Amino acid sequence: MEYPIRPALARAVPTLPTGPNWHFEIKVDGHRMILRRTEDGVICYSRTGRTVTSHWMDLAVPAMQQLLPGTVLDGEAVIWNGGTIDFGAVQARAASSLDRARALAARLPASYAAFDVLAHPEHGGAAVAARPYTERRALLVEVLADVGPKIRHADTTDARVVGFVGPRRRPRRLALLPAGESRPRLSAPLDPVLAARLGALLADDPVEGEHLAAAGETYTALATELVVEVLAGTGRHGTLSVVRAR
Structure with a gap:
């Protein structure tokens, strides 16, 4: 399957179809x-x-x-x-x-x-x-049987940015140092809109060379004061998912 998927779209008809093999969904405005x-x-x-x-x-x-x-x-x-x-x-x-x-x-x-x-x-x-x-x-x-109708909101925590992977203006990932950890790790791939915004915030920070992250991938180290918000529970035992810049 290729992404992004272009979904099939509804089209207007003058009359509703009939027969045993038709199924209907409620239309919601979203x-x-x-x-x-x-x-x-x-x-x-x-x-x-x-x-x-x-x-x-x-x-x-x-x-x-x-x-x-x-x-x-x-x-x-x-x-x-x-x-x-x-x-x-x-x-x-x-x-x-x-x-x-x-x-x-x-x-x-x-x-x-x-x-x-x-x-x-x-x-x-x-x-x-x-x-x-x-x-x-x-x-x-x-x-979806066990998901339920309620939205489960997640807590977030902060992580200090210490570098990036990819182009500085649109980084693919960030090198992060979460609270309580001593070795930087890489974030999950960044959403393009968020990547552009973070890239602008990192544009003028001095480069401090190339370093090796815990996952074995290299990143460009920066001297920056930038702190980002990440999902709580996606730290030491999971992926660091960046929500926004602080």
């Missing part, structure tokens, strides 16, 4: 989103294939905690406000800056209305997408 759980974290794609993870971290975080790596879901990002779905709130979130998106998420957290599963590591991987809809629907119910 933004179509492919949610992909990777080995390193979660990537959220818009219907056009654009990576939008940074604006929807309140969906990405619980997905990383509750879905197996290799799971790909198709659905809709929605926001409940006063007991109804607020499409204007979804549009405002999608069009906002990263700081504004975080503030909006704290006030009106998003929900993910999943209506299809396109891949799952325990059921054939990407071959799931080629199965009949009835089989995928049954698998979706099974995959």
